[in-house]
Amino acid sequence: MADQKDKADKRRHRLFKYLRKEVLPTAFCPGCGCGIVLNCYAHAVDELQMDPNDLISVTGIGCSSWIPSPYFMGDTLHTTHGRPIPFATGAKVTRPDKTLVVIAGDGDLIGIGGNHLIHAARRNIDIKVFMVNNLIYGMTGGQLAPTTPAGVPTSTSPYGNVEHPFEIAELVAAAGASYVARWTTFHVFPLMESMQKALTRKGFAFIEIRSQCPISYGRRIGKRTGTEALQEYKETAVRAQEAAEMTPEELAGKIVVGRLAERDKSEFTANLRQLNDEIRKKDAGRRPEDWSIS
Amino acid sequence: MIEIDEELCKGCGICVDFCPLKVFETSEKINSKGYYVPVPVKEKDCVGCRLCELLCPEFSIIILNE
Ligand SMILES: Cc1ncc(C[n+]2csc(CCOP(=O)(O)OP(=O)(O)O)c2C)c(N)n1
Ligand code: SF4
Numbered sequence A: 001m002a003d004q005k006d007k008a009d010k011r012r013h014r015l016f017k018y019l020r021k022e023v024l025p026t027a028f029c030p031g032c033g034c035g036i037v038l039n040c041y042a043h044a045v046d047e048l049q050m051d052p053n054d055l056i057s058v059t060g061i062g063c064s065s066w067i068p069s070p071y072f073m074g075d076t077l078h079t080t081h082g083r084p085i086p087f088a089t090g091a092k093v094t095r096p097d098k099t100l101v102v103i104a105g106d107g108d109l110i111g112i113g114g115n116h117l118i119h120a121a122r123r124n125i126d127i128k129v130f131m132v133n134n135l136i137y138g139m140t141g142g143q144l145a146p147t148t149p150a151g152v153p154t155s156t157s158p159y160g161n162v163e164h165p166f167e168i169a170e171l172v173a174a175a176g177a178s179y180v181a182r183w184t185t186f187h188v189f190p191l192m193e194s195m196q197k198a199l200t201r202k203g204f205a206f207i208e209i210r211s212q213c214p215i216s217y218g219r220r221i222g223k224r225t226g227t228e229a230l231q232e233y234k235e236t237a238v239r240a241q242e243a244a245e246m247t248p249e250e251l252a253g254k255i256v257v258g259r260l261a262e263r264d265k266s267e268f269t270a271n272l273r274q275l276n277d278e279i280r281k282k283d284a285g286r287r288p289e290d291w292s293i294s
Numbered sequence B: 001m002i003e004i005d006e007e008l009c010k011g012c013g014i015c016v017d018f019c020p021l022k023v024f025e026t027s028e029k030i031n032s033k034g035y036y037v038p039v040p041v042k043e044k045d046c047v048g049c050r051l052c053e054l055l056c057p058e059f060s061i062i063i064l065n066e
């Protein structure tokens, strides 16, 4: 055991400085996309030569929520189900010098935490959200999520899903985020670049990462391996520019990838700070009993 | 140079299936967790694109270009 660890340590893995290597291998099932997202995230941080101490990674509950915690080195907040964005909001308001990154699943961020997501996008708070969309509640055994495609059988829809799923990246773009993209776990190089862009751009940045859950999702639709899911992503991905020219019928069954929105917009914590400074200046020397509402 | 940390591998086969030059093959070798680990049988053909390094969900593969 000890010399295995030694061997791993000696591998000069430049990424290991971003990982808690004592907890590897991961707890993810073989072929799960969560490991690929973690890998791309560590590569993105490495390419930017960021100090992991400048990052605060925040997460919720689910398999995807294990990506930053326990695997990523540095400050992490492992919060309650659906609430990483509120925790990250508090952290960003009090520590504007830190880069706040939320990595969690679709069940967490658009299921139980959906309202936080759209309002964070509307406020344009400087948080980077990398949402792992595996179309299911993976950790709890494959229950229907608000992202599960119509017709798909799950443990809570054994005869097929009768609902319509959210198109989350489009929703977040419409809500006002300053950067929105969608990639899949097959598109590792553009995903890594997109993460770098999100990490360095001011404002609310959102990347939806279509990812595979071979065990709780794939198994029920006859795609039991990570490879089959990646093959599907490779075959069905359509670039956003091409998708703009296509009809809804042509887009059925396709995954639109690429940048979906990028806009400059004032940022929430900066606005808040500026207002605070102005009021403090104006009110300097005034006592609470002098305050009036009018 | 391709380095594989066999003890991290979960035998998912993604590297075997997605290397554009088909450098890897699944071997008969089993690691201590019971997974069949890949071997870079055509390591000479590797052009160092790092696709396998990024696609591996377990940080098992490292391409050392230096
Ligand atoms: C308040 C609360 N409700 C429900 C749960 C049970 N629960 C744990 S993980 C999870 C779903 C996670 O789904 P997702 O965020 O998509 O992550 P995945 O496991 O698919 O990566 C649920 C419902 C919980 N832990 N807390
Ligand atoms: S249940 Fe699904 S999402 Fe969770 S680790 Fe396994 S494959 Fe990944």
Ligand code: SF4
Binding pocket: B004, B008, B009, B010, B011, B012, B013, B014, B015, B016, B037, B038, B055, B056, B057, B058, B059, B060, B061
């Ligand atoms: S992609 Fe990684 S975990 Fe999967 S078989 Fe290859 S080396 Fe092993």
